[in-house]
Amino acid sequence: MTLAELLPLIGVPIMVIGFVLRLNPMLVVTGAGIATGLAVGMSPLDLLELIGEKFLDARLLVIFVLVLPIIGLMERHGLRERTRRWIVRFRGASAGRILIAYFIVREIAASIGLPVGGQVSTVRPLLVPMLEGAATAHLGQLSDKSVNRIRAHAAAAENIAQFFGEDIFIAYGAVLLIDAFLRENGIVNVDPLTIGLWGIPPAIAGLVIHSIRLTRLNAALARDADEEAGP
């Protein structure tokens, strides 16, 4: 490869080094962008213009801010506490089982395009209190380590279920993108529905793999509790 072909890649090592050294991601990302732009010969003004344009193009990514007032108000008036008390009524509900149930519902909902879930509107105000309520009922006061474990698992279940569910839904970005890409490249005999259907085997594989991991969550939480208690 020639130097001209390698220079556009300069942002990649900057990102990797920045993340490995745990520098502030806002600085690392901006630095990588500026380095890449200058490396391929953009003028500083053009680069500034590009940065502004692409930043504004992505403005839909802040749309979650819209639900903050609702979540904030409901939390202030005891939504999380209420959720904890509600889940304790179900004796069989453990953190692992709740997460598996959530994963299944979330994946199916995503596959038919229902807008349920979300890190801001579901995981923080509802799912996490349910998991913490159920775990506290079984194991007593949770250690800091357990709380972190539960919360990370809640966010992960939301992400994984969403990713592997929504590829099936034909009106969603992934299927539309694949369909448009095929047409653009002159392959017109593929139906979008077929693309969605081929998403089902990996979706099932994701469900099986992640559920197996989740069945071991309760045991891990119990271990945390034992460690806390000491020998």
Added chain:
Amino acid sequence: MSPLISIDRIIHAIGFLLALIALITIRDRSNPKRITTALFWALMAGCLIFDRTMVDLWGVRIAHRIVGIVVVLLALVAGLGGVGRGRLISGEAERCAEPRGNILFLPMLAIPIVAVACSLGLKGVSIGGIMLLDKQTSLAALGVAVMVSLALAFWVTRSTVLEAIRESHRLLDALGWAAILPMMLAMLGGIFVAAKTGDSIKLLILMLAPEHQRFVVVALYCAGMAAFTMIMGNAFAAFPVMTAGLALPILVKGMGANPAPLLAMGMYAGYCGTLVTPMAANFNLVPAALLELRDRYGVIRVQVPTATAMFFANFLLMYLLAFSWH
């Protein structure tokens, strides 16, 4: 005529909310960095509120340059540790209220229900020549759902608007600069596209790809999708590059693979990359901040085993299913 609920209006509403939060932040004496934190949110609010105005006044190029300068300022303020948080964090805030009954769940349930109802029922509906919802129906429907849910939240909790803004401030404090990191990463992705970084990656991958070994090419396609997604933070950015560079010419045209399973699973290979990269900040880093995890990469850590197992499962499924009709 712009629709009643347009994306622009929703974004402006967010801008105004951020501006109000900036005002509250200035007066938050428990935040040791209240001035720079307020500056950060005010800059962000300005970008969202005045984007169209700036374009109308000075034209697209100047407006974008100004936003570019603001982006660099945002990065500097955040990067030099200027975004702090107040003392009032979630755990303590909740204790002061005795939980009411199950009616507390009502505003939360209203969001998905109203969103679905609106996107099905109000799609393409107009009154007096004005469209009700934006062409991006699901986003506009979400906007309506949030308004309905907010009204219900006010009714259920008997709160004031000021309280709602204070609570938003509390949550945004917990997120800090991570709240806009996804936009910064999307910006970087845009620069990569303009710099044709994808073409260079394609060249690198093609140097590795043998033309006739199906197993190796399938493995390279999956690995390339995952790796490129990890760099870009977005499987949709990696997909056209990797598929046009590798999957279509060698696997589909050269070896007669069935494009539907090949490409659907290629996209999944990219998603496995999304699960393990800090570049996908909105999925991986924002939740870690939102849930107040000790470890910024805590969510990624939990996702790595599933993503790894899924990557191999997906690779096997692709290898077995995409060629099964021969």
